[in-house]
Amino acid sequence: MAATLGIIEYADASPEVRAVFDDIMTTRKTDTVNNFWKALARDPATLRRTWESIKQIMAPGALDPLTKELIYLAVSATNQCQYCLASHSASARNKGMTEEMFGELMAVVGMANETNALAAGYQVEIDEQFKAGR
Amino acid sequence: MAATLGIIEYADASPEVRAVFDDIMTTRKTDTVNNFWKALARDPATLRRTWESIKQIMAPGALDPLTKELIYLAVSATNQCQYCLASHSASARNKGMTEEMFGELMAVVGMANETNALAAGYQVEIDEQFKAGR
Amino acid sequence: MAATLGIIEYADASPEVRAVFDDIMTTRKTDTVNNFWKALARDPATLRRTWESIKQIMAPGALDPLTKELIYLAVSATNQCQYCLASHSASARNKGMTEEMFGELMAVVGMANETNALAAGYQVEIDEQFKAGR
């Protein structure tokens, strides 16, 4: 049955799930919940834990929320996560990512993936001075 | 022979390679070249192209150099590239990354890797509103 | 031509391929063959070797078949393999995976991907006691 295997809509959700959905919408100042959360709602414990962690981690701190979204996109492009790229590209734009920023983000992500493979392929040993500064 | 298979030191380098090494040291205001570049020196065309690309990409732009280093680290942690993490952790600190920034960076990187796997495992379909905004 | 480049249906298959298809259907007690096998049928040697390996590996042993399906899903979610997630989610449910099991599986997979990235990013050195017990 779709209601148990696929995603869970607000109307079909338990009070526990609705409470998380409500907090997502309040925190994000929106009246919809993404499919990601509707899917996690199949496991309320994971839904709650994941949401609480993201809410804490993505909040302003030593890094601003936009920088955090850029980092999120960098990981998601590296992992080829199509859903995450679609949803977090939107989030990043909402938080002020311009086309110029996106272009530079992708340039760095591409270059890092390239040099990661080169460092491995050439079996480069870690320089002594980098070992000290760990 | 180590000189051909391993890394190439400045003293053993061709003029073409020395020119790149010189530009690296000048640009980075240092008198040493990392093992990564000494390894790439085995293929001067790749050495030059990679250095020219990195010099261009990591320069200040719509994103500042520190943010670019954070993105680099995010990719390298996702790919488990030990050499890149060692060398770019040092670069990031040189450009002003504090312990607080590093901690938040890693928190986002960890969370992004977690939710990337969750989005895949739950086979979450992309929301209609995200398709429009590509 | 689709028949050579895409997937190979039973009706178009050589006797060698049909023999593998027959064994798949007999072993799995079904009358259909998944697209994965129809695609591998383009290379009969790989089709046969892959099927024989999977038949051997996924059989009951020190680990039961459901546990093996959970491990399969863990790898596939980590690799973002959409086809494998779709087909092996179905296999796992057929072998008894409940929603609760799926939720816990995904929680562990998400957490492992998170901590894999953290261990790399923090450049954590292996504890002495773990080196001994390899």
Added chain:
Amino acid sequence: MAATLGIIEYADASPEVRAVFDDIMTTRKTDTVNNFWKALARDPATLRRTWESIKQIMAPGALDPLTKELIYLAVSATNQCQYCLASHSASARNKGMTEEMFGELMAVVGMANETNALAAGYQVEIDEQFKAGR
């Protein structure tokens, strides 16, 4: 300074960090804390959140703790996380993983990584019946 950049020993830890270390040792019935946690101690918020999540996720549930360790190892081998493989191989053995189980685990992990790549490379389309059962 090593104390701020590397790992944090119990003797140098803040009360907040010590409280997590104490809970780790109590929960795991051991008198040592792994380097992973000593590294995360550099960011007490991440230390606490990660530990609380792992404690919750790895506890007995619909899946037993050993199965969860096997899943953890499957992800870690796929990601080439050397630290995680070293530490969780020990955990899995402590929870009862035999050599036979380890061998079968690795056989499934290897096969899943192989077929993940084959499904991608052959560009296999998802079968209709798998789309329904999401």
Added chain:
Amino acid sequence: MAATLGIIEYADASPEVRAVFDDIMTTRKTDTVNNFWKALARDPATLRRTWESIKQIMAPGALDPLTKELIYLAVSATNQCQYCLASHSASARNKGMTEEMFGELMAVVGMANETNALAAGYQVEIDEQFKAGR
């Protein structure tokens, strides 16, 4: 607006972008440009740098262009990059990849992904003789 966020068609492109598009079509003896390049056109600097690099790297050298395409496909299958597999499968066939070659390529790619995971999972130490020959 699609013209800024999605892909950029030749008719809408700046002279700088058109120059790259023209070079792509001339070099590849075709009158179309793939979506990949139309997407990169959103960032003309990345478009130009990426195209110049690929043109240099994929040209005949110590390795012939077909071998290079096979290597490209090997990486793309490992990374689960669906777009790259679709476009470079076509390129490889255009350069002479037969079904037999494709089958053997995929067999090696699958096996390499399998043994990569096994080497990690078994925590195999590098043999002394391999350390010397780096």
Added chain:
Amino acid sequence: MAATLGIIEYADASPEVRAVFDDIMTTRKTDTVNNFWKALARDPATLRRTWESIKQIMAPGALDPLTKELIYLAVSATNQCQYCLASHSASARNKGMTEEMFGELMAVVGMANETNALAAGYQVEIDEQFKAGR
């Protein structure tokens, strides 16, 4: 005990394992067996299956053995598999890989990893003409 958990030397091996070791040494015209096989010897079924598969896959066919080694290295660099890079770099050199070939291999591998990330990050849609030719 190291003999059961680590690697198994010829002197300690069962007849079943020795038979595989003998075949490896005969096929490869050498008198040593790499640590990889000594580790797999902990699970004789996986040892035999993996060796038989590799022997079949890496043999000359539509692709020559050197090309297959290059493909192996491409996957291993992408996955950051340090053991596999060490052992297969040696194999590739034994089969005739020159420094020029290695340099071009790595250039393609680096570029493919870069463009894989770019294609994902830009969310590039597959061109219609590539869908037809699957």
